[in-house]
Amino acid sequence: MTPELKETLSKVSTASVASALLKLGLRNIWIRGAMPIAGGGAHSVGEAFTMRFLPMREDLVGPALAKLPNTRAAIEAMEAGSFVVVDAMGVTDAGVAGDVLCARMTLRGGVGLVTDGAIRDIVGVETSGLPVWSRGTASPAPGNSLTFIDWGLPVACGGVTVFPGDVIVADRDGAVVIPQTIAEQVAAEAAEIERFDAWVVEKVAAGEPLPGLYPPNADNQARYKRETAAGA
Incomplete structure (x- = not known):
């Protein structure tokens, strides 16, 4: 994303972005249910860094789980300026990230996190300074209901297809997705x-x-x- 593009998008609301996308024939661009949960709905713009969970399966614990990708490795692969998009399949009875992960995302240069799931450790997340949009909060860790599986691939978040590098704009109205190829337009x-x-x-x-x-x-x-x- 060029500095000029980010500057322009930093000055427009998600409502205006949604209207602009509608003029181009794109309607399914608002991540359903993800509302400001930390950061007060601060206006944030960044390129999508995607992370994906699958339903928890009882055999994927202990040594088996250790062989799978994990969220810590994903965060270390994230570039500065990224807007983390977490596909949680709409599951809200476990948090996909908490205070530690959000603090690390902030230090890595993350500009926000949006998920169709929940987050946990809300007080610590607020302290981290990372703006977060989610469907709510939940006390249980992700392993209670979810298994992290990969990052850097297309995901479905809140009923919207998101490709890595798509542009995410979020404010108090929620988060919208702009396909990278038409972001300037x-x-x-x-x-x-x-x-x-x-x-x-x-x-x-x-x-x-x-x-x-x-x-x-x-x-x-x-x-x-x-x-x-x-x-x-």
């Missing part, structure tokens, strides 16, 4: 949506009625372009 469109919405809010504050203004008819569209071009 989406950012430009979202910025224009923000400019137009700000113009409309000014007109509404001045007492103008909404019909013909939002969405704009031809006259108001022309007025918007004229006034913004003139710096009004």
